[in-house]
Amino acid sequence: GTYMLVLTVGLNVLTKSVAGAFSISASLMCMIYALGTVSGAHFNPAVTVAVVASRRGKCSPEEGAKYIVVQLAAGLLAARTYCLLTGDTFTSLKPAGSDWTQVFIAELIWTAVLAFIVLSVATVNSSLSEFFGLAIGLCVTVGGCAIGGISGGSLNPAVSLGIASSGDLRALWHFIPYAFIE
Secondary structure (H helix, E strand, O other), X not given: OHHHHHHHHHHHHHOOOOOHHHHHHHHHHHHHHHHHHHHOOOOOHHHHHHHHHXXXXXXXXXXXXXXXXXXXXXXXXXXXXXXXXXXXXXOOOOOOOOOHHHHHHHHHHHHHHHHHHHHHHHOOOOOOOOOHHHHHHHHXXXXXXXXXXXXXXXXXXXXXXXXXXXXXXXXXXXXXXXXXXX
């Protein structure tokens, strides 16, 4: 799931898609519905940390750590894939006109909103399983549209790592502020 999400992000950015937020969230929704019963749809390290921290019994700390390792590895592999497919790369989602304070605030707020939505619809005792993928996907759409021009709208450390590692490794430091925030 994480692999497809990061691949979709990269392809949308590199092909300059006019519907990036919608394409990315649709990819996420599809993966949630396809893999939710397999992995609990753990595609985002920030959300996995929130699920573990909630102590609702949906994911143990040990399971969470394993998911995070796989999510980060999937982000790295997906970045390699979109670079191979397009022959191009980018190393930061941060728009040139934004400063790091703006990025920090935008990513913090919308990553928290995403984690809140996941906790509210997917980890409660009586979840509406046929709708939680839609709610999570729409949250990503709204977040991407709202803060894409400010921070790039990553909302996911695996996405940030994949992007930061896809080109000049001197830009890998871009992953650190995004991962810290998210």
